[in-house]
Amino acid sequence: MTIFCSHCHRPLQAETSCLPRRAEQAHGASKPFRSTKSASKARRDQINTELHALRSLLPISTQEKERLSYLHTMALVCLRLRGAHLFPPGPVLAAELLSLLPGFLLVLSAGGKLVYISENVSQFLGLSMVELLAHGDTIFDILDGQAREDVHKKLLLAQEQPGREITFVSEMRTSKAFRLQNGGNQAVAVRGHFMVPHWPASPSTTAFLALCTPVAQLDADHDTVSQDNLFQSTHALDMRFMDVTESAIYHLGYLREELIGRSWYSLLHPEDADVAAAQHRAVGEYYAHTHTRLLLALSGYT
Numbered sequence: 001m002t003i004f005c006s007h008c009h010r011p012l013q014a015e016t017s018c019l020p021r022r023a024e025q026a027h028g029a030s031k032p033f034r035s036t037k038s039a040s041k042a043r044r045d046q047i048n049t050e051l052h053a054l055r056s057l058l059p060i061s062t063q064e065k066e067r068l069s070y071l072h073t074m075a076l077v078c079l080r081l082r083g084a085h086l087f088p089p090g091p092v093l094a095a096e097l098l099s100l101l102p103g104f105l106l107v108l109s110a111g112g113k114l115v116y117i118s119e120n121v122s123q124f125l126g127l128s129m130v131e132l133l134a135h136g137d138t139i140f141d142i143l144d145g146q147a148r149e150d151v152h153k154k155l156l157l158a159q160e161q162p163g164r165e166i167t168f169v170s171e172m173r174t175s176k177a178f179r180l181q182n183g184g185n186q187a188v189a190v191r192g193h194f195m196v197p198h199w200p201a202s203p204s205t206t207a208f209l210a211l212c213t214p215v216a217q218l219d220a221d222h223d224t225v226s227q228d229n230l231f232q233s234t235h236a237l238d239m240r241f242m243d244v245t246e247s248a249i250y251h252l253g254y255l256r257e258e259l260i261g262r263s264w265y266s267l268l269h270p271e272d273a274d275v276a277a278a279q280h281r282a283v284g285e286y287y288a289h290t291h292t293r294l295l296l297a298l299s300g301y302t
Helices: 022-029 035-057 062-067 068-086 118-125 128-132 145-160 175-180 250-251 270-286
Strands: 103-110 114-117 166-172 186-195 208-213 233-235 241-244
Touching: 022 175, 035 068, 068 103, 068 114, 068 128, 068 270, 103 118, 114 128, 118 186, 118 208, 118 270, 145 208, 166 270, 186 270
Parallel strands: none
Antiparallel strands: 103 114, 103 208, 166 186, 186 208, 233 241
């Protein structure tokens, strides 16, 4: 019996077909395998090389550079670029001048991004600028979570009116050693305003400049502190004296009985009244207790 091919109708010697076998087709159609591992590794090596080069250019100590991750390195580079964009290179504020400030300097972009933190921040928070940036690159990343929304609203309000000064009080992140020594993070009074370093004005050319001053707190053993160093007072919400320690006479020149019921504002210099009122409101919003030192003589202001 003759068997014909179902495709070309020619006689076949066996049960085969003139069509190419599927296996042969698949083998003929397949392309040679090319690995991309070497190309991916080359790209990673190139990226790592560039990151190492960027890290070497950062103006920080060698020890800090060695601890930086790639992400941390990029965050620091972005901070420096934002600062260079807003403020062209100029004279650097010397460490001697920073040591005279009652706090540290803070500069933010219009969106709340960190642009500059003065090097003396470690004296007040126990963390360097590099260590603070590890928590995030915005002001909200270094503030207490409960205060972030209020701070955001105040920054938006101040941004609408450049030059208008705002004040707020919030806890800022601190080092573990600082928290163990002081029982928690540091409350800081932030006082500043938005400005336009160069025109035309736009969100990218607007910066918030502020002085951050720690809110003084008495030690747990304040009863043992010399009366020549400080006094403690308790006030009503309108800042009238409700109670004050006898040591107030060494600082204010008034007896305790003379101060009870008297307004704290009556002891201030008239030029400082507006600033004191703004800080009073900020502290009231934060529900913090602060201790203010005044130098006043019976005969007048000193």
